[in-house]
Amino acid sequence: MREISMRFDTSNCDAALDDILERARASVRPAAQAATQVVYQEVLVRVPASPKGHWFHGTSFKTTGQKYWFEPGSLRRAIYQAYSADNSTQDHATYHVSWNRKKAPYGHWVENGTSRAPAQPFLRPAYEASIDRALDAGRVKFSESYASLAKGGS
Incomplete structure (x- = not known):
């Protein structure tokens, strides 16, 4: 029986794959922020x-x-978006959208209602109304960021 043996040097492939992963990871946070902005x-x-x-x-x-x-408008002015380092990893970026409870402590009652006032929800309806557009914006930003990094941009 004859034996055929082949060797390949995959070091260039390994480096290229590492570069792809690095660019993808660098594009996660900008993409998540673009989605959050929507x-x-x-x-x-x-x-x-x-x-x-x-x-x-x-x-x-x-x-x-x-x-x-x-x-008037203090709850609107208390709305913020913030990156959450504690809930993020190199492969996953988390942003929060909420209101600053010190600036508008009554926001919870507006969102959920009380025994005397009906709920006027705005967070959940905003999320539901915008999630598809947000995901699209995130995908576009990820592609742009990844392409820019592939061309040597920052």
Whole structure:
């Protein structure tokens, strides 16, 4: 029986695959942020804003009996998007869209309602209305970022 033996040097392939993975990983966070931006913009459109200012009455242990004045639009101005390093990895980027509870502690009651006020949800409806557009924006940004890195961009 005859034997045929072949050897291939795959070091160039290994380096090329490592480069592909590095570019893909570098493109994850910009893509996630682009997707998040679409959801964030939709939240800003949907968050309710009263035409008048209003009082917030503290109900937690630390604030019971205290009253706080909030200008119109304070909940909208409290909306933010933020990268979450704790919930992200080199292959996965997490962003949060929410409201700053110190700037608008009543946001939870607006979103979920109370025994005296009906819910005026804006986060979930914004997400549901924009998720397809957000994913599309993320895909486009990933492709752009990856292509730019492949050409030597930063």
